[in-house]
Amino acid sequence: MYRQGVADFPYFLGIDRLDQIATPDDRVCVLNILGGESRTVTPVSHAFSGGNVVFGTSPGRSGQVLKTPTGDIPVFNTVLEGLKAGYRFNTGVVYLPPSGVRDGVAELIRVNPDLRKIVIITEKIAVHDAREIRAMAQTSGIDIVGGNCLGVADSWSRVRIGGALGGDHPEESLIKGSVAVFSNSGGFTTTIAQYMATAGWGTTTLISSGKDVYIQYGARDFAHAFGNDPRSRAAVLYVEPGGYYERGIEWSKPVVACVVGRWKSRLTRAVGHAGAMAGSGDSAEDKERWFMEAFGVSGIFTPATPHVSVKGALVTNIADIPAALTAVMALNGDSPDFSPRGSLKLKPWIANDQGLQLPSEIALPVVTAPSPYDQQIAGLSQQIGAVIARQGMKDKSGASVMDAQTQVTSVHGHTVLDLALQPLEAMFALPLVHEIADANDRALLDVAVAAEVNLVGDPILVATDAARAAGNAPNAIMAVAAGITGPRRLERALACAQALIEPFARSGLRDGRDEGFDLSKIQVDDETRRLFLATADEADDPRPEAMLDAIAARGGRSVFLNFLQGLGARVSRDAILAAITTTIAWGPLVRKRISRLTAETLPWYLRLYGVMVGATIPGQHHQSGSLWGIPRAERFQDWTMADLCCLAMTGKRPAPNEALYIQILIGLLISNGPGAISAQGAKGAVAADGPQTPERVQINKAMMGFLTHSGYSHGGNGFEGMAFLLDQFRDSGLTDPANPNHGLDLRAMARRFAVAYKAEKRHAKELGQEVRALPGVHHPVFKGKPENFDPRERFIARFMEERGEYNVFHDFYRHLVREMFEVGASPYVFCVNVDAIIAALLLSVLWKDYQSGALTSRDLETAAFTVFLFGRMIGAAAEIDDHLNRGRNMDTRTPASACGHVL
């Protein structure tokens, strides 16, 4: 049953011409006007259309209004209430949820005799409801567009009804012209209009038809109104598979049809898009054929194969629409509406290759986006560095993670095993710049830290000597030094870093080592300039010049140092430190690997590194111009961090292989993940200061947190392995642990111990006592196989073997685990664990001095603890920086409900 509408259609159709679809006279009522989607879309439509929405409904919200740029839209509980209030409308827009759409349509039809049109935006309406909606509208003589559509718009009269055609800036896409658009896809309705503008074609009426089984305003209905619309010289259709809507239509004017969706026939299931069940004569291929027959063309139009007739062209890619349209219209003697606007070529707006060298066809250069997006993107680039979301960081870390299977910890994506093979300077930088430092950056780091190690004249030295004399372990001594390296001592260095980052952030500098960079772009005011320069009080400080000389001698390059040296006056040590840290940080900063906060706090970490290493050297060795007898210039220009660390432990510069051992030891000890007590101490200290106000977090106090959370059990136990080895080798006559021709029968030594250990075990068992565990042997994870290996020990052992390095203590351990099994002291061959290799390497470095009496066993114990602290200092820096960037105030506390009480 239907009312007879225009023409002789066997169903009701009320719209005779396209200009009747969205007219300036239409008055609109929006159902569910305060719903999430309508709330953002309706104000734009209303304003664009000059205020065509008379009221909206939202049950229970009568009396509220929807604010729009052109005035408030009143809201009523029901349509009837709005009508009774005196409002009149001829067009309904439905934003109701799917289950309410049918009833909403019924309401519009039943209570408003003036109703002529309904636009249904809602998607996922049940077919059942769509059927009934169709029947209701047909019976009552109402035109419906949708559902599951974005409504209709008219570029001539600047009216938009229903959904969001043209998005939040409809004037950008809805450009007046001569082409009508009918599209199964809402999004593509706008996109097609945009594409056409690139060939100079504007639009008349645009209809987003929706693509449900019931397309209430279909292609045939459109064809009729298009034929009668004198404004429209041509039409573009975007069509998807499903339904017979486009079959057998005779088009009275040129048409470009875009049929997309061949892929759908590969799916054997029904596809929700465009309705009908796949594979029933309404596939994409079928529809292509219908249009080809209608246009009298033999193929699909592409730029390479321009099949086209005066009647039209078929395309299968929307990018081909503009060219096809121009070609069809040329055959009709028609030219575009206006000059082409823009182009559809690839234009990357934002890109980051993360330092990769990509092939040129992929590494397309970034172009300036059209206004206003260009200013917005420029705004983004002003914001230098990564932006990191905050979250509760209790027992979590963005810096470190331990693989439970391999027990190998990674820091910023690098396993400690890999780190152990990197130069020590690179390790020290990693937690802060998240990347492995290159040779230039390492040279700068060496100088920066070397300049902080000698504490002569500094109260720190008095305090640390006093702490040492009081019998403290090295962690407590270092904590004293860290405690004095407080915020005020770093105030100027941090300010210098900020003052360097600020102007360079806007300069386009990509590489902090780019010495060709045009520094004339960088301007600073007098106050900032003064910040960088040494004060009169610092006239006697020889370090600025020594640092600059050392950097020059090492061939270090830095834009920031160049800038400082161009200031024409003596630069302070703080400024040089800041220039070094900013150089190292710059690449990761512009690549957004690290935050600006990290880059700005870097000087604090480097100073702490230097001071903490320096604090382990007794006060008498800190002299003006020399440290433990090493002249300043030599230390600054030649020494690496591994050399300095070794100096702190042994009082001398290590041989190359000894430096390597120290580097490996420190690398292995960097981190055990956020669950380690040392990490927890550091994280707790940051949480307690409140990372959400990062400027108040005392990084030196966080370092103390790590130090107070290490101790004789956690860190100091490294000596146990050495003590065990000392027992075994004390009277062996060993002179050089690195010489494989040592002349010792390691197997016999190991067997002797194994036999004794077995007896000891049996005895302990008889007495019901606990058997002592052997340091360096066995592991709770790597066990249970006939022969067991700790992968960390294997990794280092393989590396050493490949380099031809030999270590007698490690060799002894390998014999020991086998002999223990042979004599029955262990049920299978235990693994030699990573602690063994640490003990073996360290003892190898210290052996000769121990044998000569230069070092006591107490010194060995201190050295073992110190090397742990050096390593963990790096891991702690990573956790501190991570927690500072990601954490929330007091986020490490444990809720009372999770705490226990014991008696």
Place this chain on the structure above:
Amino acid sequence: MQVTGMLTGARLLAHVGFPTSEILGPDATEDQIQGLIDRHGLIFIKPLFRGGVGKKGKAGLIGRARDLGTALAEKERLYFAEHRHGNAVAKANGVTFEAGVPAEHEVYFAITDDTRFRAPTMTLTHRGGVDIEELDKSEIASVPFDALTGMKAFVVANALTEIGAPREIISPLTQHLPKLWELMHHYGMTTLELNPIRMMPGRDGRLTPIACDLKCGFDRDDPRVGRLGLPDYLFAADISEFEQEVNQLRTHQGQSDVFVINEKGTILAPTFGGGANSLVTEVLGDVAIISSDFGGNPPYEKMKAVASICYRHFLKQTNVLFIIGGKSNNTDILETFRGMGDALREHFARHGPVPLYVVVGRGGPNLVRGMGNLADTLDSLGVPYRFFGFDSAISEVVNHAKQVDQWMRGGGRAEIARAMNISV
């Protein structure tokens, strides 16, 4: 969501009292099967498929038996039968035993929404039992009817008269067929087909229509389907594990159906907008892993949940994460990009990083803020990317994504893995 066969079909038809043949399921005992043979003489053994599988007879997948031995042999033959139709392969898991219905007349009947009429339409012929496509059009009645008044008896009677149906079948069909509209319309079906309906003579010679096979499709957007209380597993064969998981999050706000295109594909393309989805899926071809439409302004939580599922199933094999749509009209780019970025960060944290390149093509509200947010996330993960605005042709951006995929296949993936410090 489709159902075929009488095991479930008989249950459905019982809701409206439409007569069906007697049927036993795969768990029938030998005594029950013997009893069925005793009562009906002839029984049919049919493999039991989940979802929509048709044309079993043509494929030789219907067994006939008049004795228990044959019945059991056919059961063995058909229990795990495979059915191939185009690309789709279905595997049976069980058989049904269905009573043969002696009849002179076989009727074909279907109701569906016909887009030619934009109305529910009945298709009916008294020459049923064969493929409807094989019949002359004059023998088939295709009659649209008003959805509000429904398929009434007179619609059936008029149609049967029109095609010259035998007199004796008109009355019983007029009496029974309108029930099927009730079933179709009130239980969320989009299509219902009975073929054949065998007209079984009763003692008084009066014919009763007996449904002997049923196919129907359900509308997943219609909550009325729930009234039938059908178990979920019936539809499980329709979809992969991924599809099942991700489509559970389907609501009216955002995200239409998601399909797996190629489980071994290398471009994971969360696509926004039906049109974009069609274009992207078509141009990507076999390198696409999924076909999706996440448009419709999904809120942050939902976008993140959907992205997490996609990543969990497919990120490991993905070369290019390709976030693509036209210039969105109302989808908030910041919310959707933030959801996908956060899900990626969490995925990397939980499952480890993967070598990845991200290509984005998008426009819409909050575009630059959204791009900035995603860029921050990718920067922090060390993932390279290129973002295109709405002024680059979407089809060109798709081709660019394919180009990146090619480069990844030719060594780029290993290069990115090295840069991201991932061992491959």
